[in-house]
Amino acid sequence: MPKTLSSDDIQxxxxxxxxxxxxxxxTRxxxxxxxxxxxxxxxxSAMTPYRYFRDKDEILAMxxxxxxxRFAARLEAVAKEAPATDRSAVSDAYVAFALDEPHAYRLMFDxxxxxxxYPELQAASHRAWRMLGTHFEQLVAAGLLEGDPELIGYAYWASLHGFTMLALANQLPLPQAQQAAGSAAPTREAVFAQIRRMLWRGAQPQRG
Structure with missing residues (x-):
């Protein structure tokens, strides 16, 4: 008879x-x-995981x-430390998480x-999107961006995700630390900075 599992055993x-x-x-x-x-x-044993999970999909959801x-916590920590009007801190944290945890990032979005x-997955996903939504609502409220915060957020996410996936696939120029001295090629950091400038310029309030 299988022993009774404690909460610590299960965790x-x-x-x-x-x-x-x-x-x-x-990877597979x-x-x-x-x-x-x-x-x-x-x-x-082959049957042991079934004592803890219904099936493979439940493991994947976990x-x-x-x-x-982890993604939401990284963004929240940065947003807490940076001024609400800082337009770069959250985007930097977004890309840093993906580069630090490529397996996790791919599973989140692929x-x-x-x-x-899966209530746990639903709650975690919503937590991440709430954080991003709040970030853009604050920027619009502060007059730094103009438009629908949700629409801006989706455009922002699409751009960052494209950059991130290309970086993970090694399809972008090398980071500055890896480029040969004297190289004239744009660095990955320069590409990222250009994306941010284009995003912010397009959503800035129109003056006059």
């Missing part, structure tokens, strides 16, 4: 599974991962929820699940 197993599954899903894709493979990588929460079926 420890779930966290171990999260780490293993994040790498597996990100959701369709390329099975419960049996995850169990093997954890060093447990992994994505954790990623969204996959789609019915979030209503």
């Amino acid at each position: 420890q197993f779930r966290e171990t599974m999260r780490c293993v599954a994040e790498n597996a899903f990100a 894709g959701a369709q390329g991962v099975t419960m049996r493979e995850l169990a093997k990588e954890l060093g447990c 992994v994505r929820a954790a990623a969204f929460n 996959l789609n699940q019915q979030e209503a079926a």
Whole structure:
């Protein structure tokens, strides 16, 4: 008869599974991962994960929820420290998270699940979008940007996501620290700075 699992037992197993599954899903894709493979990588029997999860989709939802929460926490921490009118801090934090945690970032946005079926994932996703929404509402309220904050936010996200995915695929110029001395090519940092200038210029209030 299986022993009764304590809350600590459950939490420890779930966290171990999260780490293993994040790498597996990100590198092999959701369709390329099975419960049996995850169990093997954890060093447990094929049936053990079913004591903690209904199926693979529930594991994927847990992994994505954790990623969204870490993403939101990174943005929230930066927004708390920076002035509400700082237009660069949040975008810098957005890209920094993706470059620091590429597996997590890809799983957040490359996959789609019915979030209503996974309350933890739905709450984490909404937390991240609420943070971004509040950021643009503050910039519009301060008169630094003009227009619908939600629409500006989507345009902003689309641009940053495009930049980030190209950077993760090594399709952008090298960062300054990796370029050869005397190189005339634009750096990745310069491309990012240009994107920000274009975004802000397009949403700035029209004077006169």
